[in-house]
Every structure is written in C-alpha cells, then in structure tokens.
Amino acid sequence: MEVLEQYRAYRPRPISPKERGKVTIVFGGLTWKHERLIQGALENVGYKAEPLPQIERQDLDIGKELIDTGACCPTTFTAGNLARFLKEKSSKEGKDKLVNGYAFVTVGACGPCRFGQYHESYERVLENLDLRNFRLFLLDLMQMEQNSGGIEITMPLTFGLVYSMFLADILTDMEYATRPYEVVPGETDRVLKESIELLYEKLKKRPIRGKKWGSLIWHVITPYFVNALKEVKKLWEEVEVDRLRVKPKVKITGEFWLQTHEGDGNYNIKRWLEQEGAEVIPPPVAVWMDYLMHMALWRLEQNKDFVDKYHLKKFAIKTIIKLYHYTYNKLRKALSNIPNPLPPQEKLRELARPYFHYLLAGGEGFMLIGKALYAHLNKHAHMICELSPYGCMPNTMSIGAMQAVLGKHPDLLYAPIEVKGDAEVHALSRCQMILTEAKKRAQREFEEVLEKTGLTEEEIRNYEEDHPELKKATYKVPHYGYAGTSANYVVHVAKLMGRI
Numbered sequence: 001m002e003v004l005e006q007y008r009a010y011r012p013r014p015i016s017p018k019e020r021g022k023v024t025i026v027f028g029g030l031t032w033k034h035e036r037l038i039q040g041a042l043e044n045v046g047y048k049a050e051p052l053p054q055i056e057r058q059d060l061d062i063g064k065e066l067i068d069t070g071a072c073c074p075t076t077f078t079a080g081n082l083a084r085f086l087k088e089k090s091s092k093e094g095k096d097k098l099v100n101g102y103a104f105v106t107v108g109a110c111g112p113c114r115f116g117q118y119h120e121s122y123e124r125v126l127e128n129l130d131l132r133n134f135r136l137f138l139l140d141l142m143q144m145e146q147n148s149g150g151i152e153i154t155m156p157l158t159f160g161l162v163y164s165m166f167l168a169d170i171l172t173d174m175e176y177a178t179r180p181y182e183v184v185p186g187e188t189d190r191v192l193k194e195s196i197e198l199l200y201e202k203l204k205k206r207p208i209r210g211k212k213w214g215s216l217i218w219h220v221i222t223p224y225f226v227n228a229l230k231e232v233k234k235l236w237e238e239v240e241v242d243r244l245r246v247k248p249k250v251k252i253t254g255e256f257w258l259q260t261h262e263g264d265g266n267y268n269i270k271r272w273l274e275q276e277g278a279e280v281i282p283p284p285v286a287v288w289m290d291y292l293m294h295m296a297l298w299r300l301e302q303n304k305d306f307v308d309k310y311h312l313k314k315f316a317i318k319t320i321i322k323l324y325h326y327t328y329n330k331l332r333k334a335l336s337n338i339p340n341p342l343p344p345q346e347k348l349r350e351l352a353r354p355y356f357h358y359l360l361a362g363g364e365g366f367m368l369i370g371k372a373l374y375a376h377l378n379k380h381a382h383m384i385c386e387l388s389p390y391g392c393m394p395n396t397m398s399i400g401a402m403q404a405v406l407g408k409h410p411d412l413l414y415a416p417i418e419v420k421g422d423a424e425v426h427a428l429s430r431c432q433m434i435l436t437e438a439k440k441r442a443q444r445e446f447e448e449v450l451e452k453t454g455l456t457e458e459e460i461r462n463y464e465e466d467h468p469e470l471k472k473a474t475y476k477v478p479h480y481g482y483a484g485t486s487a488n489y490v491v492h493v494a495k496l497m498g499r500i
C-alpha cells in the first residue's frame with residue numbers, strides 16, 4: 001500500500017554559534033565581482049564563505065527538471081545552479097559533509113513576484129535531490145539586523161555587504177567604460193581582476209569598530225575604502241584607451257537578475273554587445289536598493305495619517321537615503337567620477353508617472369520606464385536594451401506600458417529582448433537590428449561634432465601625443481550633451497585646444 005507523507009513546511013536547523021567558522025556559507029545571484037567582495041565581507045566577521053559556481057546554460061535544464069515548469073527564467077536558472085552545486089559537492093565530499101558543512105543563504109523581499117518565493121523553488125530542489133536536511137536560509141533585504149538562524153546579520157556585516165555592493169558596482173562601471181576603448185586587448189580584464197582582489201583583501205581585513213553606533217559612524221566617515229580605491233586607480237592609470245573609436249552607447253535595463261547577470265543566463269549579452277562594437281552602460285545593483293528605500297518612503301507618505309511617529313520615521317529614511325548617496329558619490333570621486341551616479345529616483349518616478357503608477361511593485365516597477373526615458377532625454381545612451389525574463393508577470397506589465405512611451409517618443413531606440421535561456425539566436429538578432437541604427441546615430445553625431453569644432457582626427461591624435469594623460473583610462477571626459485563617448489571627447493579636446 002502506498003504511504004502518503006504529510007506536507008511539512010521546511011524548517012532548517014539553525015547554525016549554532018559553535019558552528020560559525022566551520023559551516024561554509026554559500027550564496028550567489030550576482031556577478032563574480034560582487035560575489036568575491038561579499039565573500040571578503042563575510043570572512044571579515046568570521047564566516048567561511050563560498051559563492052555558487054558561475055551560471056551555465058546547463059543550469060536552465062537542471063532547474064526545469066526540478067522546480068515548477070511555469071517558473072520565470074531567473075528562478076529556473078538560479079535553482080538549477082544551486083542544484084548543480086549540491087550535486088557536485090555531494091559526489092566530491094559526500095552527503096554528510098554537504099549537509100553539515102554548508103548552508104545556502106539567499107535574500108527575499110515581499111512583492112507580487114517570484115522574488116518573494118525563490119526560497120520555495122530552492123526547497124523543491126532540496127526535496128527532489130533528497131537533501132531536506134541541507135540548510136537554506138532566507139534573509140530580508142530591508143533589515144539592518146536580523147537572525148534567521150543562519151547567519152547573524154549585524155551592523156558591521158550589513159555595512160560590509162553594502163560596501164561590497166558599492167565597490168563592485170563602481171568597478172563594473174569602470175570596466176564597461178574602459179574595455180571598448182582599450183588599446184591593448186585584455187588589459188581591462190587583467191586590471192579589473194587585480195582590483196577586485198585588492199578590494200577583497202581590504203574588505204576581509206576591514207577593522208571592526210563597535211557593533212552599532214560606532215560601526216555606523218565609522219562606515220560613514222572612514223577614508224578606508226576611498227584610500228583603497230586610490231590604490232585601485234593607480235592600476236587603471238596604466239590602461240591606455242583610444243576614445244576616438246566611434247561606438248553606440250547601449251543602456252541595459254530590465255528585470256533585476258537578468259540585467260545584473262553576466263553569463264549564459266542572459267546570453268552574455270553585455271559582452272556580445274561589446275563584440276558587436278558597442279559601449280555598454282551596466283546597471284548597478286545599488287540602484288535597486290535605492291529604489292526599495294524610496295518605495296518605503298513613498299508608502300510611508302501615502303499612509304501618513306495612520307503612521308505612528310510619522311515625521312520621525314520619514315526623517316530617518318531620508319537621512320539613510322542621503323548617507324547612501326553621499327557614500328556612493330564619495331567612492332565614485334576616488335575614480336575621477338568615471339563610474340556613473342545613481343539615477344535620481346524622484347526624477348525616474350516623474351518621468352514614468354504618465355505611464356506607470358509608482359506604487360505598483362514587482363519587477364523593476366516604474367524604473368524600467370523611468371530609466372529608459374532618463375537615459376534617452378538626457379542623451380546618456382543611443383539605445384536601450386531591455387532584458388525581459390520569460391514567464392515574468394511584472395516585467396510584462398512594464399513592457400506593455402513601454403508601448404505608450406514609444407508612441408510619444410518614437411525616436412527612442414528600444415530593443416526589448418525576451419530571455420528564455422534557450423533562444424539565443426532569435427534574441428540577439430533582434431537586438432542587432434536596433435544596434436545597426438544606433439551605430440548610424442553614433443557615427444552621425446561624431447561627424448557633426450568634427451564639423452562643428454573644425455577639428456580632424458589627425459589634429460586630435462597630435463594633441464594627444466603632447467598630452468598623454470588624455471589617453472589614460474582614469475581621465476574623465478565631461479558630458480557635453482552627446483550620447484557617444486567619442487563625440488564628447490572631440491568637444492573636450494576642442495575646448496582644451498581653445499577651438500571653441
């Protein structure tokens with residue numbers, strides 16, 4: 001007779017204080033740069049830590065076998081990635097070592113989307129691999145201090161994680177602003193790797209100054225991370241660039257995981273765009289946290305008549321947002337402000353307002369529209385490449401609203417790419433069509449600027465010979481209202497030469 005087993009909610013065994021330092025905390029979902037720095041922050045407070053392996057195409061198939069078939073593509077990829085890790089560790093080190101020596105930590109948030117239920121999919125993975133004793137913990141993205149029985153989130157760890165995110169974002173901006181123009185192929189990747197290792201060591205050796213207020217004050221005023229970035233800057237100074245290469249600038253937007261990811265999960269689209277001759281503007285993870293904090297503020301304002309200590313709470317959130325931006329900008333400045341500033345959330349909300357209600361949560365909410373319009377109207381990019389996951393309800397809503405935006409702004413070059421994980425040729429060829437038009441715009445803009453300034457490429461190259469600092473990756477070229485780097489560079493050199 002078949003014996004039915006009752007459903008029991010998954011409850012992981014807690015990690016006891018004695019186990020800290022023995023159990024390896026496993027995590028993933030971001031780029032290798034973010035993950036390496038997070039590893040440093042975790043090791044700094046006494047944990048052993050290991051990122052999941054980089055996402056591969058096979059993770060999609062593994063995920064499809066193990067979790068519900070209607071899951072969105074990021075959930076399927078990440079669940080498959082966890083499953084691959086568990087299978088490999090189990091066969092190399094044995095099931096007992098895996099169950100007692102490792103624990104997976106992931107984040108969650110409330111919302112009408114699967115992000116709030118990722119852990120459910122991970123639990124299906126454990127069930128299907130017969131690993132229900134394996135420990136899996138969920139952290140709340142918006143809590144500065146918490147103890148889920150997994151890792152104890154304290155102020156020093158929270159600040160370590162925030163700095164890891166900031167530093168990786170800033171280095172990612174440096175990377176994408178440099179690689180398309182590097183004179184010696186491979187230099188950017190080499191220097192990037194060295195920089196991440198340097199910052200990993202800094203995070204790992206970060207001094208701990210108190211547990212609460214002491215920690216907060218130290219992290220706000222310390223020059224520790226700025227000094228670390230000054231060392232990083234010296235490495236980037238050695239990279240020579242040629243900013244006269246005419247390239248269309250492509251801003252990446254879309255669902256959080258897909259736009260952040262660098263690998264098979266999104267057809268490695270950022271690298272592909274670079275190979276096709278574009279300069280990519282990557283999306284920083286820090287924008288997402290900024291968005292969540294603003295959403296908390298606006299919800300508070302919406303409910304002000306029912307909120308206890310309304311003014312005090314509003315003041316607290318606004319102060320945190322100010323400190324957040326202050327710190328991010330301080331770090332950008334250490335790299336000559338080449339990394340982009342965070343887009344102003346108020347402005348994004350205003351731009352998106354006629355098309356999308358700002359309190360509609362899930363996915364990227366109003367940001368998908370706001371960011372596209374902000375980049376287009378301020379001439380930060382020639383084209384927007386928007387990555388939509390297959391099976392994502394919130395993103396489908398935003399894409400629908402984008403049709404109205406395009407009706408009003410027909411000159412906005414917009415490539416919405418649906419990512420299923422296994423339809424690469426179709427997605428990339430769609431992107432290529434829009435990219436062809438973006439290339440033409442970049443070329444036209446460059447020629448117009450040459451004509452306006454009366455300069456020739458040869459004159460600029462001769463001027464560069466006498467001013468070699470212009471050819472350094474760390475040299476900041478201001479934005480003169482053109483989308484393309486080369487066009488802004490020509491205006492800048494013309495100004496330095498006194499030609500305009």
Ligand code: SF4
Pocket residue numbers: 072073074075113114115255256257362363364389391392393394395
């Ligand atoms: S936003 Fe969409 S793709 Fe991302 S987790 Fe939610 S449902 Fe999945």
